[in-house]
Amino acid sequence: MKRLKCLLFIMFLIPGMLNVKAQEKKNLTLSDIYERPTFVYKRVRGMESMKDGDTYAAIEKGEFNVYSYKTGKKVKTLFNFGDLVLPGETDPLPVMNYTLSDDESKVLLMTDYNPIYRHSFTADYYVYDLATKELFPLSDGGSQRLATFSPDASKVAFMRDNNLFIKDLVTKEETQFTFDGLYNHIINGAPDWVYEEEFGFAQGFFWSPDNMKIAFYRFDESNVKEFQMEVFDNLYPDWYSFKYPKAGEDNSIVEVYVYDLSSKKTIKMDTGEETDIYIPRMKWTKDPDILAIQRLNRHQNHLEILAANASTGQTTVFYDETNPYYIDVTDNWTFLEDGKSFLMTSEADGYNHIYLYDLKGNMIKQLTYGNWDVTEVYGYDKKNNEVYFQAAKNSPVDRQIYAVNLKGKMRTVVDKVGTNDARFSNNFKYFINVNSSASQPPQYALYDSKGKMVKMLEDNAEFAERMKEYNLSEKTFFKISDSAFVMPDGTPVEIDAWQILPPDFDPQKKYPVLIYVYGGPGYQTVLNSWGNSDYDWLQLLAQHGIISVSINNRGSGAQGQEFKKMTYQQLGKYETEDMITLAKYMAKQPYVNADKIGIYGWSYGGYMATSGITKGADVISTAVAVAPVTNWRYYDNIYTERFMRTPEENPSGYDDNSPINFVDRIKGNYLLCHGSGDDNVHYQNAMELIKALVSANKQFDLMIYPNKNHGIYGNYGKGGECRIHLFTKINNFLFEHLLGE
Numbered sequence: 001m002k003r004l005k006c007l008l009f010i011m012f013l014i015p016g017m018l019n020v021k022a023q024e025k026k027n028l029t030l031s032d033i034y035e036r037p038t039f040v041y042k043r044v045r046g047m048e049s050m051k052d053g054d055t056y057a058a059i060e061k062g063e064f065n066v067y068s069y070k071t072g073k074k075v076k077t078l079f080n081f082g083d084l085v086l087p088g089e090t091d092p093l094p095v096m097n098y099t100l101s102d103d104e105s106k107v108l109l110m111t112d113y114n115p116i117y118r119h120s121f122t123a124d125y126y127v128y129d130l131a132t133k134e135l136f137p138l139s140d141g142g143s144q145r146l147a148t149f150s151p152d153a154s155k156v157a158f159m160r161d162n163n164l165f166i167k168d169l170v171t172k173e174e175t176q177f178t179f180d181g182l183y184n185h186i187i188n189g190a191p192d193w194v195y196e197e198e199f200g201f202a203q204g205f206f207w208s209p210d211n212m213k214i215a216f217y218r219f220d221e222s223n224v225k226e227f228q229m230e231v232f233d234n235l236y237p238d239w240y241s242f243k244y245p246k247a248g249e250d251n252s253i254v255e256v257y258v259y260d261l262s263s264k265k266t267i268k269m270d271t272g273e274e275t276d277i278y279i280p281r282m283k284w285t286k287d288p289d290i291l292a293i294q295r296l297n298r299h300q301n302h303l304e305i306l307a308a309n310a311s312t313g314q315t316t317v318f319y320d321e322t323n324p325y326y327i328d329v330t331d332n333w334t335f336l337e338d339g340k341s342f343l344m345t346s347e348a349d350g351y352n353h354i355y356l357y358d359l360k361g362n363m364i365k366q367l368t369y370g371n372w373d374v375t376e377v378y379g380y381d382k383k384n385n386e387v388y389f390q391a392a393k394n395s396p397v398d399r400q401i402y403a404v405n406l407k408g409k410m411r412t413v414v415d416k417v418g419t420n421d422a423r424f425s426n427n428f429k430y431f432i433n434v435n436s437s438a439s440q441p442p443q444y445a446l447y448d449s450k451g452k453m454v455k456m457l458e459d460n461a462e463f464a465e466r467m468k469e470y471n472l473s474e475k476t477f478f479k480i481s482d483s484a485f486v487m488p489d490g491t492p493v494e495i496d497a498w499q500i501l502p503p504d505f506d507p508q509k510k511y512p513v514l515i516y517v518y519g520g521p522g523y524q525t526v527l528n529s530w531g532n533s534d535y536d537w538l539q540l541l542a543q544h545g546i547i548s549v550s551i552n553n554r555g556s557g558a559q560g561q562e563f564k565k566m567t568y569q570q571l572g573k574y575e576t577e578d579m580i581t582l583a584k585y586m587a588k589q590p591y592v593n594a595d596k597i598g599i600y601g602w603s604y605g606g607y608m609a610t611s612g613i614t615k616g617a618d619v620i621s622t623a624v625a626v627a628p629v630t631n632w633r634y635y636d637n638i639y640t641e642r643f644m645r646t647p648e649e650n651p652s653g654y655d656d657n658s659p660i661n662f663v664d665r666i667k668g669n670y671l672l673c674h675g676s677g678d679d680n681v682h683y684q685n686a687m688e689l690i691k692a693l694v695s696a697n698k699q700f701d702l703m704i705y706p707n708k709n710h711g712i713y714g715n716y717g718k719g720g721e722c723r724i725h726l727f728t729k730i731n732n733f734l735f736e737h738l739l740g741e
Contacts, residue, residue: 053427
């Protein structure tokens with residue numbers, strides 16, 4: 001989609017013509033956003049591909065049905081959830097989730113879900129045999145984690161109390177094969193907190209393709225320092241302690257083992273003598289005796305992949321990559337059926353692209369190339385020798401779907417304007433494409449692999465009509481050029497931006513502005529897609545006369561490695577400069593009240609909002625920060641050191657870019673909100689910032705939510721959703737300081 005450079009006056013005409021009609025429409029309330037499904041569009045869920053790739057499963061009216069992708073007609077009903085009644089019981093199981101075995105002969109049913117951290121949880125699992133109709137609990141020894149069928153569905157492996165077990169589904173025998181698991185010391189089969197959060201996975205054990213072995217992680221977190229959170233529930237509050245390695249501090253010692261089911265022996269894989277490393281991924285190759293293990297140095301700029309002999313533990317390196325900045329860990333590595341080659345994404349040429357390697361580490365071919373980024377890899381179609389992927393090829397704010405064969409010939413699969421995302425069937429013959437833009441809510445359509453639409457599944461036309469009843473404004477895209485927007489070598493860059501004007505916008509008036517920011521490495525707030533997590537709230541602000549604006553600051557993604565990684569060792573420096581430049585740019589617009597420019601953000605965005613009102617105090621008068629990092633020394637080491645190295649190596653990078661050190665510059669209005677039970681960005685960040693603000697004699701507003709985590713949601717058991725309370729507080733603060741005299 002073609003972008004218009006700084007021609008903002010074009011937008012003035014339409015809102016002015018619609019003033020009368022806008023007044024007849026309904027305004028949003030916080031209840032519309034957080035209590036009623038006003039902004040909830042229809043989604044296509046539950047269409048899970050069956051093994052054959054020609055059919056999919058869907059749950060309808062309590063039935064587990066199988067449908068044909070091609071015709072849309074029901075093929076069969078596998079089972080009825082109402083029939084899932086345990087012997088001696090009268091009520092069916094309250095199933096929360098399910099997993100089919102690979103051969104589709106059995107299903108794991110999950111009940112009693114209890115979250116631990118972002119990805120991890122405990123639950124009670126039950127096994128249902130589709131042939132015999134037998135239903136039984138996986139284990140009677142307590143709740144489980146990560147229950148997983150063996151490839152042949154004869155067994156289930158699971159984790160409990162930091163140890164690993166196998167349940168034989170034929171004999172019903174349960175076997176424990178690790179015994180040293182201990183809370184806050186040893187974890188077998190799952191990652192520790194920082195791996196789960198920053199490397200994005202919760203399962204740490206994997207069946208071999210031949211069902212005979214299980215590879216698993218062992219985390220020794222004994223020497224990792226504990227973080228304690230006070231839990232305010234009783235007359236005397238309790239304490240929750242967990243291992244959390246902050247920047248520069250000791251990590252868990254991570255090892256990889258393989259358990260052999262026939263010999264009942266456990267073999268340690270040789271990952272090298274250096275233990276101050278990361279092992280962010282492992283995967284079985286097509287050879288059931290060869291395990292691939294990723295090894296990453298602590299600086300996260302040297303990645304190796306080891307081939308481990310599962311019987312002996314001996315390893316050899318077959319992939320080696322270095323980067324002047326850091327290497328992003330992804331799941332974009334696939335071993336091909338020939339057993340001789342694999343696919344990998346890398347930013348080796350300056351942009352993220354797909355490469356084909358042999359198992360000796362030789363690059364066979366770079367499959368994609370150009371000044372654009374591959375943003376997601378969907379998988380490899382072994383029948384047609386094609387890799388399906390998503391890319392920001394047309395522009396950094398759009399996403400289309402492509403395919404490339406192993407000779408490097410690329411074709412466009414879906415080129416619809418906006419953002420496209422695909423969910424492929426197992427044989428890659430069909431996929432569901434989700435397409436949206438800033439002006440079009442998500443549409444779900446079934447396509448074949450050639451890019452031909454088979455059927456529109458949900459166009460959300462009803463939702464789009466409902467939106468017309470409300471007093472909403474268009475999100476308008478544009479680009480900003482400014483002498484401050486340059487690369488480290490001095491090359492100027494244009495920055496993508498959007499703004500939302502009040503629905504009754506009058507170019508003769510002057511409006512306050514709220515900068516909406518996240519700002520973290522690789523993240524984009526400016527995308528040509530339907531809304532974002534706060535889109536509805538920003539529309540509410542627009543109805544009250546507040547303009548919102550956002551940019552893809554330097555350090556954001558989909559524009560190549562140099563643009564994304566220029567923040568290396570100076571996390572927050574360029575991003576903050578860009579927010580200040582944006583504030584100055586908006587202040588020059590004839591329709592903006594230059595004295596009423598605010599900034600809002602959550603998490604990294606809260607860090608940016610706090611940095612904005614300190615270093616940008618001359619132009620940013622109001623800031624709202626929710627759960628902000630206030631000093632990078634307080635945050636976890638995997639994330640922080642990836643971009644900053646350790647505090648010992650880069651003290652000025654930490655200190656010069658932590659807003660806690662610059663609170664004396666604040667001139668305006670500052671609201672700080674935090675949950676005291678935040679296991680991610682600790683409440684400590686708020687407490688230390690408060691100490692600094694008081695020491696600098698700076699007045700501010702504060703809202704703490706007892707026991708709430710990083711998301712600050714839910715209630716305290718007596719009604720009253722926290723999100724309603726939080727955004728009522730934020731709205732009142734913004735209305736007072738941006739709209740008041």
